[in-house]
Amino acid sequence: MAEEIYTGLGQLGSDAKAAETPEEATLERVPNPHPDMLYCARFVAPEFTSICPVTGQPDFAHIVIDYAPNEHLVESKSLKLFLQSFRNHGAFHEDCTIYIAKRLMELLEPRYFRIAGYWYPRGGIPIDVFWQSGPVPEGLWVPETGVAPYRGRG
Amino acid sequence: MAEEIYTGLGQLGSDAKAAETPEEATLERVPNPHPDMLYCARFVAPEFTSICPVTGQPDFAHIVIDYAPNEHLVESKSLKLFLQSFRNHGAFHEDCTIYIAKRLMELLEPRYFRIAGYWYPRGGIPIDVFWQSGPVPEGLWVPETGVAPYRGRG
Amino acid sequence: MAEEIYTGLGQLGSDAKAAETPEEATLERVPNPHPDMLYCARFVAPEFTSICPVTGQPDFAHIVIDYAPNEHLVESKSLKLFLQSFRNHGAFHEDCTIYIAKRLMELLEPRYFRIAGYWYPRGGIPIDVFWQSGPVPEGLWVPETGVAPYRGRG
């Protein structure tokens, strides 16, 4: 099993803080220890928050990311800090969700990628945003996210 | 078993429409067929809606009413029409919930009464309102409402 | 362990049919094999149906009965047939539920009894009826019924 893939990273194991904006945040990657295997890694980030650019109010989302690594894995601490960099930054729901996707696509050039943003309701109506990089490649296993739908009350 | 208690009612079996305001709505009652028994009747009204007096926006609630009949039962069609009469009427959450209680208390003089109003969230925060007429009388069985709490997303 | 308590019964093991009305139905009882123990027996009858005396439409309920046997147990096949005897008989929700209780109280003279009738909604509003014979006797264990509340849709 691989033990040497996490060298030369800037944030892991250090006291790195989140950047002030997503654009300033640095996503890091490490070599995929199993480039011969078409597999899926899923991250669930239930603690996402950003700012509404119109009202200045905080927005919240539960984010699920699935990807099939190609030559690299995302280094998970840099992913956490990247997600935290939206904390005081204004961005619309669709934009946030898709921007996260674009940054990870650029970093990883994965065989497959998808993102789901489950946003908390505003005005009684929640919005979910779903994007994938294309059809699921043949032979890749990507289970459903299983996130409960919004149900109001009762 | 009782078969004659529903005579002399104004709304049951007719084409009665909801009143335009709760104050105008007529609640009707019928004799309790088992006045010797200390029991509880529960109504669940998942289709409650009113108007916010400040914003003019519709509000929604899931309402649960429990009461222990004394000499009378509420006639259920008149209850339905009474609840519908809030549809285009402005009233705050706490006020609506407690007003429903007061009207039923006045009509029924029950041995026990309680109401739960589970309001849909506004600004990300739902409000629930709970009132009962006093401690549960000894020997009366009033199960929990079991309504699922609001959970946001995820 | 007891093996001789089910003798002399009219319906168990025979091809007995349900009576045409609850009044005609015969409830049978057998000796309590453990009269020294204050325990609770719960029956769940999710297949209850009767007729609305006003509209002639069928009504449905999920019924839960808890009791603490005294000298007798209810014989379960006679209970099943008794409940089936409401099938084509007109009776209101509260009446049905309480009548079942009264018949079983009369038959069993139990140390404790309670009944819950969870009726399917009519006009969007379901009614539940709860009755118990008095406070739960000290030392008797009667768990909650755990029946899910009505939730409408969503």
Place this chain on the structure above:
Amino acid sequence: MAEEIYTGLGQLGSDAKAAETPEEATLERVPNPHPDMLYCARFVAPEFTSICPVTGQPDFAHIVIDYAPNEHLVESKSLKLFLQSFRNHGAFHEDCTIYIAKRLMELLEPRYFRIAGYWYPRGGIPIDVFWQSGPVPEGLWVPETGVAPYRGRG
């Protein structure tokens, strides 16, 4: 990330009220900030209500809308007000649900659209209405709605 797409709108940020009928309601749209991405946006509207044209009684539904934006997004406040405009308007279940679809199809000319209307039961039987604009385009991710089925009681 986009910050200028919400200009020139009539309702957002103002005190706009819902129109009196769906036909009078104005749906607004904004440019899709990511027209290069085939993605799905989902709206959940658990607070839908209209009037039955036969009985005059209120009807309720839990509505889920999924669409893949083409050149435009629906502006969410105008969507909310459009849905509110059914509040005192008579329309059948199938009609309401499909009419919402048609109005949004006309406004957005999306790459894909679907709607689910989960209506509260009447006469003990709820109706659900499901429509989509055609097969899901290859590569578009549209998860199941996950709405719990109606279960009656028990």
Place this chain on the structure above:
Amino acid sequence: MAEEIYTGLGQLGSDAKAAETPEEATLERVPNPHPDMLYCARFVAPEFTSICPVTGQPDFAHIVIDYAPNEHLVESKSLKLFLQSFRNHGAFHEDCTIYIAKRLMELLEPRYFRIAGYWYPRGGIPIDVFWQSGPVPEGLWVPETGVAPYRGRG
């Protein structure tokens, strides 16, 4: 939106009673207000009951019907009365379920039809019966029924 499709019906708005047998029951239909749209309507009937032709005991089922209307919709009150007509009629599980399908197929000649009968257990083993008229037509959206499986106890 359509407002004139419910004229000339025999049962809607009248005091029609259920027929004594399914064969005698009259199913009625109305014009499909959106014959240009390939959509699905789902009915959930949790209150189905019939009689076992061998034992004479009542049987119960939770029925889910999905269909894609062609030129007609089933009129929902006549459907309710049709389902009620099995109440005192003997029929096996598979037969009941498939017979309902055949009657609706004959009435509606729909673009697609399916039925699920979830029968309450007998002898500890429940039976479910599933039929559809053929593969789901391309572009029709028919979500899973989501009915919970039987789980015994625990």
Place this chain on the structure above:
Amino acid sequence: MAEEIYTGLGQLGSDAKAAETPEEATLERVPNPHPDMLYCARFVAPEFTSICPVTGQPDFAHIVIDYAPNEHLVESKSLKLFLQSFRNHGAFHEDCTIYIAKRLMELLEPRYFRIAGYWYPRGGIPIDVFWQSGPVPEGLWVPETGVAPYRGRG
């Protein structure tokens, strides 16, 4: 509807007991009342138990059987007795599950068959066994079993 298919059976309506081994058990069949319809029947048997041939300890399973009848249906009482015949018989998990399948395949020659055996955990690890006779025939509707996965504690 069919009423004459259950004649000439050995076990239904009699006091038949389970055989002592699965090999000795007699499965019976009746004519399929709807051979023109490609439908699915599901049996859920949550009360399955056998003996581990190595340790002599009892094993337990929750079994789900789906099949599309061809010319015959399995007679359900004989199925129940067949499943009971494993009670004191030693057989491995995979063997039991597949043997049940083979016996039913032989009896019914169905258009499609599948079986799921959800075995209770041993050594902290449960085993599930899934087999089907081939791809689901085009147009046959076979919903997921929906059985909850094993979750340990918490």
Place this chain on the structure above:
Amino acid sequence: MAEEIYTGLGQLGSDAKAAETPEEATLERVPNPHPDMLYCARFVAPEFTSICPVTGQPDFAHIVIDYAPNEHLVESKSLKLFLQSFRNHGAFHEDCTIYIAKRLMELLEPRYFRIAGYWYPRGGIPIDVFWQSGPVPEGLWVPETGVAPYRGRG
């Protein structure tokens, strides 16, 4: 922490088989390692089965046992074998459940004891049996069992 309490036992670590009847089964006990603490131990036995003395059919139950040890703990392997000894033994639901209680009471003389037997349905109606040795002693924590109620279908 205690390490010497499991010596001198007849069944633990050996190839002991279950006795043929509950009366013949030997329950064993070990010293309570914390006799100074008023605590509760809960056993959940979802694999209980016995024989109906009237019909000879197998019965199944999900059993939950809570007790507050006094001077002894029940040795868990002997408990497992004791429960297995009902496998081919005829006993009624109430009898089985209460007999288990009596044997454990006799063996352990605990500060508190309770048992819940959740029996699989027969004739559509499951029976639960609940017994406790008396009121919960002050300061003892005995959480609810949380077992899901029987729900039929849907």
Place this chain on the structure above:
Amino acid sequence: MAEEIYTGLGQLGSDAKAAETPEEATLERVPNPHPDMLYCARFVAPEFTSICPVTGQPDFAHIVIDYAPNEHLVESKSLKLFLQSFRNHGAFHEDCTIYIAKRLMELLEPRYFRIAGYWYPRGGIPIDVFWQSGPVPEGLWVPETGVAPYRGRG
């Protein structure tokens, strides 16, 4: 019903922003429209976030507040802004939760108050904090919060 209680407020209906620290935030109150009724109001705030004073990392919590109004209600928009003021402020879990309580106690002098803070896990272990102002007053109805416990995975 009351309509004049929301006058003279600083934040409601204006574009008020959250303060930068909880100490600077202004909580506002309005007269209780039903001071004669001992009732409970519940707020659920699933979007709470603060900063860990040791690590500088964001913390998240799901907060539930129940109180029995005395002479005043908390004005809900000021509550929302107060909770938002923790967003970039460092505070420990226990401290945050209890500080919220103290500020509301001071503002409202309620007849009863309680707060539950359900914090997201750190290091695999979540912390919940529960406080109430004293025993629940006789006759006040305060249902359980019903928040799901943390379960890890599986």
Place this chain on the structure above:
Amino acid sequence: MAEEIYTGLGQLGSDAKAAETPEEATLERVPNPHPDMLYCARFVAPEFTSICPVTGQPDFAHIVIDYAPNEHLVESKSLKLFLQSFRNHGAFHEDCTIYIAKRLMELLEPRYFRIAGYWYPRGGIPIDVFWQSGPVPEGLWVPETGVAPYRGRG
């Protein structure tokens, strides 16, 4: 709000490793920032594991700890390391659970303490262990743990 309570600790913020046995592990405490408030803190540890002293096999548990702080709080990193110290140490279920309680009682001298150990099944039967230091003090709020019961399969 308090900011100076975490000084002088040995493990927090350092690279401390778990001790090799529970006896060697050092639990640390910090001053209670709100000694004037009778509140409850709950820790959920779903990742507990130890070794069976008889078989040498690993055991697993989901642990829930509730306590009402007196003068001190447990420092959470030292608690995590204490729980990890059981990883390669042999101890029986009841012993482990109660030993954790005794160590925390000794460290904290809390106003109230309780622990629940939900152990994964062995031989098909899981054991839960529940202990509390005495009755819940008047006015302390300690909600149920809400942990799902073991359910076997199905």
Place this chain on the structure above:
Amino acid sequence: MAEEIYTGLGQLGSDAKAAETPEEATLERVPNPHPDMLYCARFVAPEFTSICPVTGQPDFAHIVIDYAPNEHLVESKSLKLFLQSFRNHGAFHEDCTIYIAKRLMELLEPRYFRIAGYWYPRGGIPIDVFWQSGPVPEGLWVPETGVAPYRGRG
């Protein structure tokens, strides 16, 4: 049914202990008793734990393995011991999960294989890893795992 397949094994029925590293662990196999049947066996291992090679902290996972046997089955006790051998061994999440797959692929040369590793969260974000050996072979039935998604709190 097969009874002779478990001969000549090194670990089953003996007191074998887990190896100290996965590389040293011996996986054993037995002949597939039904090589003519394309079926799926699923193992659920909710008790998996390993060590993080960077921090030395324990990691936990809930693992689900599905495979379609070819000529051999994995012997389940050797699988259990293999999984236990990760207990004190350092390995990254992706590596562990994929390494288990590779070892089983090598041993079994199955017709199909897949693995899901549901890892407990670190830093608030859990990772899931999914791999399969290729597309599901035509006619093989491999149900979804149904594992609940991570949901944070609330």
